[in-house]
Amino acid sequence: MKKTVLLYLLSILSLNFFLNRPLSAQHIYVSEKGFYELKENFDHLNGPDYNLLNGRQYDLLNSGKSHPFFNTDRYRPGSLLLNGETYDSITINYDIFDQQLTLQYPGNSGQDLKVVLNREMIDHFQIDGLTFRLMSFPETGSSFFQVLSSGDMSCFLLWKKTLSSSTLSGNTSYKYSKQSREVYLQREDRLYVVRSRSSFTSIYDEAYRKEIKEFLRREKIRFRNASDEKLGELMNFCIELINSG
Secondary structure (H helix, E strand, O other): OHHHHHHHHHHHHOOHHHHOOOOOOOEEOOOHHHHHHHHHHHHHHHOOOHHHHOOEEOOEEOOOOOOOEOOOOOOEEEEEEEOOEEEEEEEEEEEOOOOEEEEEEEOOOOOEEEEEOOHHHEEEEEEOOEEEEEEEEOOOEEEEEEEEEOOOEEEEEEEEOOEEEEEEOOEEEEEEOOOEEEEEEEEOOEEEEEOOHHHHHOOOOHHHHHHHHHHHHHOOOOOOOOOHHHHHHHHHHHHHHHHHO
């Protein structure tokens, strides 16, 4: 019993700073009572799970109609691998501005409660039918990358948003940008950012460049707005081309 209580206390120590911060006009906080409602509700449904609760409350900046999330601010079903444990049919959202994954549970009072999951414990997660993996490179730092293909040649997408602010009559307002992405190719343990056809073809040996250029023109692929499907087809073409050579 003492061990169980100790584990739980350790799981919430990281929350103490956030639970006792004063309210701000620019931020929305969940109360300490709300956090314990979340734990009680989760324990009732699933039994105590210190993996999921080993995080902190999610503080959402007041930014009008804009938001920091991937695709939509609506929380939706997803799954993840966290600290070696698989979780299916959980309700999550992906904050691409802060590179955070947030978990939503209903509190006993009817209010939706949100917790930021411990990012360093996440191997990968799935949302909107897409897979995101936590990876770290010298060029990018630690971020969640959408995985389009993996293997000897891997293709990743890194999604981003920026935040701007303006002050009028002493009041500061915030606005998140539209989401954007960068395309990355990993080959032979090197990471390349791909912004154009020429930067993509330059990654490959001279013997393959002509055929790759022809494929890019024929399929009308432009990296600024190419769909996931088109990028996947391109990677399959390049892999088959090199393997056949």
